[in-house]
Amino acid sequence: MTFAIVSRTLLVLLLTVGHVGLWVWLYNRINATGLHRRTIKRIEKCIVLACAVIPIALVYLEFRSGDSGTGFSEWSAAFLKRSLWDATTYPTKIYGTVVLVFTVVFGPIWLAHRPAFSIAKHRFRVLQRHVDPPMHRENPTWVSGSLTRQCLKLPLNEILSVERNIKQLMIERLPEDFSGMRIGHLSDIHLTGQLTADFYRTAVEWVMAQGIDVLVVSGDIVDYKHAMGLLSPVFGELDPAIPKIFVLGNHDRAYGLVDDVRIGLCEMGWFDAGALDLKLWTPRGLLKVYGNELPWLRRHSSPEIEPLAPEEHASFVLGVSHSPDQFEWGRDRGCHLLLCGHTHGGQIRFPWIGPLVAPSWYGSRYASGVFHRSPTLMHVSRGLSGVHPLRWGCTPEATVLEVVTALAKNGTPRSNVYQST
Numbered sequence: 440m441t442f443a444i445v446s447r448t449l450l451v452l453l454l455t456v457g458h459v460g461l462w463v464w465l466y467n468r469i470n471a472t473g474l475h476r477r478t479i480k481r482i483e484k485c486i487v488l489a490c491a492v493i494p495i496a497l498v499y500l501e502f503r504s505g506d507s508g509t510g511f512s513e514w515s516a517a518f519l520k521r522s523l524w525d526a527t528t529y530p531t532k533i534y535g536t537v538v539l540v541f542t543v544v545f546g547p548i549w550l551a552h553r554p555a556f557s558i559a560k561h562r563f564r565v566l567q568r569h570v571d572p573p574m575h576r577e578n579p580t581w582v583s584g585s586l587t588r589q590c591l592k593l594p595l596n597e598i599l600s601v602e603r604n605i606k607q608l609m610i611e612r613l614p615e616d617f618s619g620m621r622i623g624h625l626s627d628i629h630l631t632g633q634l635t636a637d638f639y640r641t642a643v644e645w646v647m648a649q650g651i652d653v654l655v656v657s658g659d660i661v662d663y664k665h666a667m668g669l670l671s672p673v674f675g676e677l678d679p680a681i682p683k684i685f686v687l688g689n690h691d692r693a694y695g696l697v698d699d700v701r702i703g704l705c706e707m708g709w710f711d712a713g714a715l716d717l718k719l720w721t722p723r724g725l726l727k728v729y730g731n732e733l734p735w736l737r738r739h740s741s742p743e744i745e746p747l748a749p750e751e752h753a754s755f756v757l758g759v760s761h762s763p764d765q766f767e768w769g770r771d772r773g774c775h776l777l778l779c780g781h782t783h784g785g786q787i788r789f790p791w792i793g794p795l796v797a798p799s800w801y802g803s804r805y806a807s808g809v810f811h812r813s814p815t816l817m818h819v820s821r822g823l824s825g826v827h828p829l830r831w832g833c834t835p836e837a838t839v840l841e842v843v844t845a846l847a848k849n850g851t852p853r854s855n856v857y858q859s860t
């Protein structure tokens with residue numbers, strides 16, 4: 440009897456985890472599509488509703504009293520005496536089977552790609568890390584919106600505790616002259632009007648002051664029309680000697696601000712890698728930049744990958760994509776480094792488990808961090824902000840990436856290591 444109770448309780452727990460996992464899985468994939476934000480929001484509501492209503496409905500069917508149902512005491516007696524299968528109604532049988540199959544098939548894959556297993560620990564090290572104290576308590580001038588002000592009252596909400604970090608990345612095939620190059624990487628700025636320009640500008644100026652060769656913003660820059668006025672105070676009047684590059688993200692498209700943001704940044708001297716591939720001549724040599732705004736924004740013409748001219752072989756190839764789902768695209772173009780955002784690190788990271796929700800075809804696998812698949816190293820930023828001012832265990836970040844040559848075990852540069860898979 441004890442064994443029956445334990446095993447059946449474990450099975451119910453497994454089904455509960457599988458049920459939540461199934462709908463989170465769907466939620467992540469829907470948000471990875473290029474569907475319009477309004478459509479995605481509608482589907483999201485259906486997903487949340489289904490996740491809440493299905494178990495309630497099934498429990499009701501199991502425990503209802505009357506001619507066609509059983510009361511709780513009859514059901515629990517049946518549960519213990521007969522097999523679980525016999526004790527349940529057909530809707531529970533069908534849905535339970537679906538959930539169980541999903542859990543058995545996808546559960547091990549999900550576990551195998553937890554951050555502890557998938558982050559390329561051998562390809563980077565953190566040189567410096569500083570987390571701002573919760574500045575909202577001392578510096579309320581950073582908050583201008585009531586939603587953020589209310590959310591900041593929640594215990595341990597990290598939305599303003601920006602981590603400023605410098606990470607060293609080990610890059611294979613790195614052209615010698617680019618060793619030591621520093622790239623400022625910011626993502627998911629989300630100008631909503633909830634935070635003042637000071638908040639964002641503090642992060643931008645810190646990155647600019649770290650001796651960077653180039654600054655990159657990988658999408659989701661402005662959310663609402665009324666926040667367009669923040670663009671210039673945040674991104675204007677920066678050192679003109681440092682190239683500044685951007686691509687747009689899904690939020691820039693959501694409210695029809697694509698042209699406004701592109702024009703606004705270009706007028707301030709920024710390079711639009713989403714519209715055109717770039718060749719920038721820097722003191723270190725030629726920096727080739729490929730931009731990608733898929734699946735939300737498509738270029739009018741999508742040129743074939745140009746073969747490198749002889750004088751370009753010593754160039755550094757940088758990919759910039761809003762979504763980390765473009766990892767394969769970056770590899771196809773031979774990017775040394777691919778910079779992404781979009782997933783916000785999951786916004787809530789649980790101890791041991793890590794993030795659960797991330798808008799990607801890969802779920803939370805690439806929620807944030809450094810990932811390697813030869814020949815490309817991908818850095819996914821946790822982003823600087825978000826439309827939902829909620830973060831736990833997942834501080835916003837402003838990052839400087841310093842690239843150095845990856846060494847083989849015998850100490851020689853990994854210059855000839857190029858695997859096609």
Ligand SMILES: [Fe+2]
Pocket residue numbers: 627629659688690781782783822825
């Ligand atoms: Fe974002």
